[in-house]
Amino acid sequence: MSSTFHVGQREYFPGIGAIPFEGRESDNPLAFKVYDAQRQIGGRSMAEHLRFAVAYWHSFCGTGQDPFGPGTRLYPWDQGSSALARAEAKADAAFEFITKLGVPYYCFHDVDLAPDADDIGQYRDNLAHMVTVAGRLQQQTGVKLLWGTANLFSHPRYMNGAATNPDFAVVARAAVQVRAALDATVALGGQNYVFWGGREGYACLLNTDMKREQAHLARFLAAARDYGRSIGFTGTFLIEPKPMEPMHHQYDFDSATVVGFLRAHGLDGDFKLNIEANHATLSGHSFAHDLQVAADAGLLGSIDANRGNPQNGWDTDQFPTDLYDTVGAMLVVLRSGGFGHGGLNFDAKVRRESTDPQDLFMAHIGGMDAFARGLEVAHALIERSPLEGWRAERYASFDSGAGAAFARGELGLEALCEHALVAGEPTVRSGRQEAYENLLNQYLLR
Numbered sequence: 001m002s003s004t005f006h007v008g009q010r011e012y013f014p015g016i017g018a019i020p021f022e023g024r025e026s027d028n029p030l031a032f033k034v035y036d037a038q039r040q041i042g043g044r045s046m047a048e049h050l051r052f053a054v055a056y057w058h059s060f061c062g063t064g065q066d067p068f069g070p071g072t073r074l075y076p077w078d079q080g081s082s083a084l085a086r087a088e089a090k091a092d093a094a095f096e097f098i099t100k101l102g103v104p105y106y107c108f109h110d111v112d113l114a115p116d117a118d119d120i121g122q123y124r125d126n127l128a129h130m131v132t133v134a135g136r137l138q139q140q141t142g143v144k145l146l147w148g149t150a151n152l153f154s155h156p157r158y159m160n161g162a163a164t165n166p167d168f169a170v171v172a173r174a175a176v177q178v179r180a181a182l183d184a185t186v187a188l189g190g191q192n193y194v195f196w197g198g199r200e201g202y203a204c205l206l207n208t209d210m211k212r213e214q215a216h217l218a219r220f221l222a223a224a225r226d227y228g229r230s231i232g233f234t235g236t237f238l239i240e241p242k243p244m245e246p247m248h249h250q251y252d253f254d255s256a257t258v259v260g261f262l263r264a265h266g267l268d269g270d271f272k273l274n275i276e277a278n279h280a281t282l283s284g285h286s287f288a289h290d291l292q293v294a295a296d297a298g299l300l301g302s303i304d305a306n307r308g309n310p311q312n313g314w315d316t317d318q319f320p321t322d323l324y325d326t327v328g329a330m331l332v333v334l335r336s337g338g339f340g341h342g343g344l345n346f347d348a349k350v351r352r353e354s355t356d357p358q359d360l361f362m363a364h365i366g367g368m369d370a371f372a373r374g375l376e377v378a379h380a381l382i383e384r385s386p387l388e389g390w391r392a393e394r395y396a397s398f399d400s401g402a403g404a405a406f407a408r409g410e411l412g413l414e415a416l417c418e419h420a421l422v423a424g425e426p427t428v429r430s431g432r433q434e435a436y437e438n439l440l441n442q443y444l445l446r
Contacts, residue, residue, distance in 0.1 A: 004018075004099070005018050005099035006095045006099045006141050007092075007096055008091075008092030008095075008096065009089070009092060010092075011096065012076055012092065012357075013358075016100060016357070017100065019031060019100060019101055020032070021035065021036045021037070029362050030358065031365070032365060032368065032372075034369040034373045034376070035050075035365075035368045035372035036372075041375060042334075042379055044338075046372055047104060050343070050372065050375060051342065051344060052103045052104065052371075053103065053104075053344065053346065054097065054107070055304075056094060056108035058347065058349035059097065059346075059349075060094050060097075064349075065352075069352075072352050072353070073355050075090075083126070084114075084115060084126065086115075087126070088130075088133055092137075095140075098141075098143050099141050101365075103364070104142075104143065105145065105146035105343055107145070107146050107147050107148070107149075107194075109149050109150060110150045110181040110184065113130045113131075113184070114127040114129065116155070120176055123177075123180070128184075131184045131187050135188055138189070145189055145190040145191070146191055146343050147192035147193060147194050147235075147274075148193055148194070149194040150174075150177040150180070150181035152177060152198070153196075153198030153199045157170055157173060158170065158174070161199045161213070161247075162174035162200065163197075163200060163216060163217045164197075164201070164213035164216055164217050171220065175220070179227060182233060185235075186231050190233075191235045191236070192237070192302060192341050193224075193233065194274050195221065195237070195239050196242070196252075197217070197250055198246060198247075198250070199246060200250060202247060202249055204248070210251075213251070217251060218261070221237075221271070222265070222267065225267070225270050225271070235341050236270075236341045238272055238273060238274035238301045238342075239258050239261075239262070239272075239274065240252065240276060240279070241254050241273065241280075242279040242282065243279070244282065245282065245314070253283060254285060254290055254293075255275065255285075255289075255297075259299055262299070268297075271299070272294070272300065273301055275290050275294055275300070275302075276303075276304035276347055277303075277305060278306050278315050278318075279304075279315065281307075281310075282308065282315060287329055288325070291329055291333070292332050295335070300332070300333075302342025303329065303345065304345050305320050305344045305346050305347065306318060306346070306347050307319070307320045307321070318348060318349075319349075319350070319364070321367070321370050322370070323370060323373055323374060323444060324444075326370045326371045326373065326375075327381075327444065329371075330374040330377075330378035331378040331381065331382070334378050334382055346364060348367065350363045373444075380443050381439070381440065385442075390432070390435075390436070394431075402415075
């Protein structure tokens with residue numbers, strides 16, 4: 001990536017230059033305290049470990065509107081004379097921001113990048129034009145596309161779903177966007193392609209044939225996969241779980257549900273999971289839980305980094321600042337060998353009350369520092385602390401003898417019972433939860 005930042009026809013974030021690393025003693029709100037992109041941890045730089053990405057939609061499209069009121073932010077790039085002119089200005093603003101922040105990747109939906117249109121030809125032309133613009137900006141700056149996707153949830157045509165819609169005409173119209181978004185992703189060198197089933201579910205079970213809808217979803221995903229491979233997409237297809245909102249119930253409820261769905265339909269060879277922190281907590285799990293389920297299945301692909309508000313049940317998409325969350329996440333990522341094609345995309349938005357341009361920088365700086373500290377602590381816990389030894393010791397009875405034979409599938413129920421008769425009453429062994437939690441704090445505070 002270029003060491004200088006991009007400025008197009010005008011500078012959209014004047015007075016803010018490239019964000020520096022100043023270390024823990026700095027009080028500069030526009031500087032990194034922990035994230036030092038080139039610092040080596042375990043033989044790889046922080047940038048290589050974390051693979052940060054900026055979300056095009058929240059950062060450059062979201063104006064702060066909520067169910068109770070309109071947006072609070074007026075973007076200078078959203079003032080052109082035509083929709084395409086505004087999209088071009090937004091692209092300049094996006095790449096200025098991304099390069100000033102020093103992030104290597106970005107992510108987009110088709111209609112974030114280009115103006116939407118009901119006319120299919122116009123929609124395709126708009127997206128093709130903006131792919132050319134984005135491609136030029138990528139070449140100039142060195143910024144890369146982590147993943148692309150299609151927005152199959154905002155337009156009224158998708159109110160009853162896209163791939164799971166009971167009207168075949170809607171399913172076919174959704175295919176138009178997926179094909180175009182796949183074309184765009186391939187053209188821009190995208191390393192992944194994401195499906196989020198925002199309206200793939202039901203609002204009312206009385207009018208829903210779940211079995212049929214899920215079968216259609218599997219067929220749609222298979223068709224998209226086949227098309228993507230046919231045009232040269234060699235990256236990973238990702239499914240993003242979420243239990244509900246906007247639908248009453250969504251078919252990609254959580255990691256376990258998606259893993260089961262992919263395996264049931266023979267899709268697990270091409271698809272992995274994109275785990276969003278706030279979606280995991282909405283399903284009643286911790287962020288680390290959903291990551292661990294995906295990792296244990298060999299299907300952890302990428303992360304949408306954010307957090308929710310524990311006092312409500314909404315998908316608030318706040319920037320991540322909880323160090324316990326980031327340590328827990330990076331423990332899973334490091335133990336599973338790193339991201340591969342994936343990364344950490346900030347699917348997060350500044351608060352409605354945050355209206356200054358610098359707020360967007362500070363939000364990303366805070367999130368990047370939080371994950372950088374999570375990386376530091378997780379690596380130290382794995383490599384220098386007794387954590388891994390403690391965990392291994394808890395399961396040592398399965399490493400030899402009858403326990404190992406059981407783990408290999410060599411003992412039936414009768415043999416287990418015979419072992420119990422000989423061994424007698426098991427010794428009570430502490431789980432030592434407090435020791436583990438104290439150890440994490442110990443390393444977090446170093």
